[in-house]
Amino acid sequence: VSSVFSFLLAALVPVRRREQDDCDALVERVAAHDRAALRALYDALGGHALAIARRVLGSHGDAEEVVQDTFVEIWRRAATFDRRRGTGRAWALSIARYRAIDRVRERAAASRLIDRVSAVGDAAEPPSPIAEVSERELRARVTAALAALSADERGALELAYYEGLSHSEISRRLAAPLGTIKTRLRAAMAKLSSLLDHGDAP
Amino acid sequence: MTCDELKALVMEYALGVLEPAQQAACDAHLAGAAHDGCLEALRAARAAVALIPHALPPEAPRPATWAAIEHAIDAPTPARRRRPWVAAAGWLVAAAAMVAVIALWRDRAQRVADAQVQQAAIAMLQRPDARLVTLTSPTGGDARATLIYRPDDPRVYLIGNGLRPPPGKRLQLWAVRGERQIPEGTLRADAAGAVGTGEIAAIRDGQAIDAFGVTVEPIGGGGDAHGPVMLYGKR
Numbered sequence: 001v002s003s004v005f006s007f008l009l010a011a012l013v014p015v016r017r018r019e020q021d022d023c024d025a026l027v028e029r030v031a032a033h034d035r036a037a038l039r040a041l042y043d044a045l046g047g048h049a050l051a052i053a054r055r056v057l058g059s060h061g062d063a064e065e066v067v068q069d070t071f072v073e074i075w076r077r078a079a080t081f082d083r084r085r086g087t088g089r090a091w092a093l094s095i096a097r098y099r100a101i102d103r104v105r106e107r108a109a110a111s112r113l114i115d116r117v118s119a120v121g122d123a124a125e126p127p128s129p130i131a132e133v134s135e136r137e138l139r140a141r142v143t144a145a146l147a148a149l150s151a152d153e154r155g156a157l158e159l160a161y162y163e164g165l166s167h168s169e170i171s172r173r174l175a176a177p178l179g180t181i182k183t184r185l186r187a188a189m190a191k192l193s194s195l196l197d198h199g200d201a202p
Numbered sequence: 203m204t205c206d207e208l209k210a211l212v213m214e215y216a217l218g219v220l221e222p223a224q225q226a227a228c229d230a231h232l233a234g235a236a237h238d239g240c241l242e243a244l245r246a247a248r249a250a251v252a253l254i255p256h257a258l259p260p261e262a263p264r265p266a267t268w269a270a271i272e273h274a275i276d277a278p279t280p281a282r283r284r285r286p287w288v289a290a291a292g293w294l295v296a297a298a299a300m301v302a303v304i305a306l307w308r309d310r311a312q313r314v315a316d317a318q319v320q321q322a323a324i325a326m327l328q329r330p331d332a333r334l335v336t337l338t339s340p341t342g343g344d345a346r347a348t349l350i351y352r353p354d355d356p357r358v359y360l361i362g363n364g365l366r367p368p369p370g371k372r373l374q375l376w377a378v379r380g381e382r383q384i385p386e387g388t389l390r391a392d393a394a395g396a397v398g399t400g401e402i403a404a405i406r407d408g409q410a411i412d413a414f415g416v417t418v419e420p421i422g423g424g425g426d427a428h429g430p431v432m433l434y435g436k437r
Contacts, residue, residue: 035272035275038271038275039268042268042271046262046263046267046268047260047261047262047263048255048256048258048260049263050260050261050262050263051255051258051259051260051261052255052258054261055255055258059330062330062331064263064264064266064267065331065333067263067267068267068270068271068274071271072271072274072275075271075275076275083245084241084245085232085241085244085245085248086216086244086245086248086249087245087248087249087252089249089252090245090248090249090251090252091248093252093255094248094251094252097255103334106334106336106348107327107334138256139256139257139258139259139260142253142254142256142257143257145253146254146257157217157254160217160218160219161217161251161254161255164218165219166218166219166220166221166222167214167219167220167221168221170219182214185214185217185219186213186214189213189214189217189247189250189251190213192250192251192253192254193213193246193247193250195250195253196246196249196250196253
């Protein structure tokens with residue numbers, strides 16, 4: 001019985017220590033200006049940073065530049081990282097996330113200015129083809145967890161994460177009551193958190 | 203805010219969806235020294251938020267991206283300028299009035315030239331490698347502009363307001379690198395002072411630029427001495 005139990009547990013616990021790169025330690029080494037650590041962090045997270053940037057920017061900018069800016073910022077700000085307050089992975093990816101969101105907002109502001117001067121055409125470009133895939137397993141589990149959310153929960157979560165909207169902004173965007181949005185987001189985050197319950201945070 | 207209140211909000215705090223006042227209350231609580239499980243909850247919440255993008259397939263960045271990162275971190279870290287640029291933007295109001303007068307009298311040739319600059323600015327903005335920097339008046343004046351540039355191209359465009367020099371003056375572009383302020387080309391604006399253009403050779407030369415500025419200079423003046431700062435913005 002116990003072996004069945006441990007088999008089940010292993011299957012249910014997606015983010016186990018063995019699957020983790022130790023991004024906490026890498027960021028701390030980057031703080032000491034260890035270039036090899038920056039490269040290791042880039043190898044571990046550069047692909048995720050690019051995926052985030054491409055998802056946030058869509059056709060509105062160069063996602064590779066966001067990755068570049070992200071890792072330069074990681075190099076310069078690593079000394080501010082505090083592992084008690086977040087994982088190295090979360091810290092680094094949040095820089096990519098906000099760099100990309102800021103760029104979309106800057107561009108929107110400039111576009112509004114330009115609209116005053118002249119009509120602007122649509123500069124849509126096809127997204128680049130998907131490149132190399134890694135960490136398939138983690139992705140499969142996160143994808144499954146997100147797929148298990150209701151469409152409403154997922155929609156609210158994606159507006160929050162990829163567009164950086166607040167509760168009230170999401171409520172306006174989706175024309176749904178504020179309380180409903182809060183409930184959806186809490187439910188979505190609780191389901192995601194359950195992925196981490198049995199393992200150390202990545 | 204108590205530790206329990208923080209822990210009730212920590213997931214939404216980590217996701218960034220709280221309204222500014224709530225977000226600030228959480229920041230203030232977390233800045234304190236003593237906590238009852240807050241930091242552990244924060245770390246767990248941030249780890250959960252960081253899972254969200256793991257549903258996206260990661261993509262290998264181009265080799266040039268790592269090369270650019272190495273190049274950037276080899277450049278001197280931007281340092282705060284010891285002496286902030288001395289600024290006096292009182293003439294801005296006069297410049298705005300001047301713009302209105304000029305706008306009334308501009309001729310057809312001017313309008314054609316203006317349209318060309320506007321179209322070129324839009325064309326650059328639509329390029330995927332366009333970069334934007336917000337420039338504001340360091341003295342709190344109304345002047346504001348968005349500077350558009352792209353790597354390897356010395357041309358820059360500014361879109362904003364009040365981009366006309368006062369009579370007898372010209373607007374000078376600057377690139378700021380660490381402690382160095384590098385004089386660049388003259389900013390030529392349309393009659394409305396809404397769209398301007400000029401050249402910054404430091405961009406074409408691939409130099410790391412920390413900030414951009416616009417100063418008001420006497421016509422014919424040159425050298426390193428520079429007049430009041432009208433606009434300034436960090437990359």
